[in-house]
Amino acid sequence: xxxxxxxxxxxxxxxxxxxxxxxxxxxxxxxxxxxxxxxxxxxxxxxxxxxxxxxxxxxxxxxxxxxxxxxxxxxxxxxxxxxxxxxxxxxxxxxxxxxxxxxxxxxxxxxxxxxxxxxxxxxxxxxxxxxxxxxxxxxxxxxxxxxxxxxxxxxxxxxxxxxxxxxxxxxxxxxxxxxxxxxxxxxxxxxxxxxxxxxxxxxxxxxxxxxxxxxxxxxxxxxxxxxxxxxxxxxxxxxxxxxxxxxxxxxxxxxxxxxxxxxxxxxxxxxxxxx
Numbered sequence: 186x187x188x189x190x191x192x193x194x195x196x197x198x199x200x201x202x203x204x205x206x207x208x209x210x211x212x213x214x215x216x217x218x219x220x221x222x223x224x225x226x227x228x229x230x231x232x233x234x235x236x237x238x239x240x241x242x243x244x245x246x247x248x249x250x251x252x253x254x255x256x257x258x259x260x261x262x263x264x265x266x267x268x269x270x271x272x273x274x275x276x277x278x279x280x281x282x283x284x285x286x287x288x289x290x291x292x293x294x295x296x297x298x299x300x301x302x303x304x305x306x307x308x309x310x311x312x313x314x315x316x317x318x319x320x321x322x323x324x325x326x327x328x329x330x331x332x333x334x335x336x337x338x339x340x341x342x343x344x345x346x347x348x349x350x351x352x353x354x355x356x357x358x359x360x361x362x363x364x365x366x367x368x369x370x371x372x373x374x375x376x377x378x379x380x381x382x383x384x385x386x387x388x389x390x391x392x393x394x395x396x397x398x399x400x401x402x403x404x405x406x407x408x409x410x411x412x413x414x415x416x417x418x419x420x421x422x423x424x425x426x427x428x429x430x431x432x433x434x435x436x437x438x439x440x441x442x443x444x445x446x447x448x449x450x451x452x453x454x455x456x457x458x459x460x
Contacts (some may be wrong), residue, residue, distance in 0.1 A: 205371055255286070259290060265342075289457070300346050333458065358397075361397065374400065379402075412451050426452055
């Protein structure tokens with residue numbers, strides 16, 4: 186898409202179907218601040234997912250549970266979250282999980298200082314670290330209130346920006362590291378959503394991997410339902426169930442007699458622990 190569904194336009198993950206949920210411990214190697222903690226086993230989903238800006242109603246989730254999709258991404262919080270979430274409650278999470286849906290928590294945190302537009306929250310070079318910690322605390326509180334337990338991932342949504350702008354890129358990496366370090370302190374896994382041309386690239390190609398996310402969800406709109414054949418970076422990066430791929434946007438489709446416009450993703454990574 187022209188620009189990920191940032192706040193209102195944001196899209197995220199929901200994968201599903203053909204993959205069964207398995208327990209794994211992947212995606213931890215790069216997360217140095219996790220080493221001293223005994224972590225809950227990772228809950229992994231492999232398959233096709235979808236996401237929409239507003240979490241669908243329970244009746245829609247029932248209708249859409251046909252086997253084509255098996256996971257859905259939901260926006261748990263962040264000042265840049267653009268859509269109201271009247272359906273997204275602890276009761277909803279419990280009900281859709283009991284149906285068999287896997288959930289991917291997304292948090293729309295502070296955006297890069299060099300981004301154009303009027304994001305409600307932008308980081309600066311001076312506040313990036315403190316803001317990252319603050320937003321991580323909020324993300325964990327929001328996820329936990331929805332019944333997403335310790336060991337769950339939180340995917341930080343970072344929109345596209347000019348990574349050649351050194352001061353801007355440094356601020357983003359500072360914010361992400363602080364956000365992830367605090368997630369780990371709260372025993373939540375760190376994930377990241379971004380574009381292969383900018384924000385995701387900045388994470389994947391950073392020379393210093395300290396406190397960078399162990400799970401990467403990359404936006405590349407090639408209509409390829411895969412997390413491997415079009416993976417843009419080193420084959421040894423983000424292996425062991427640590428990847429998501431947003432491969433198609435604005436797909437109008439019907440399942441169970443109900444029509445929605447969604448983004449499609451290929452998923453092979455951690456999902457929320459709700460049981």
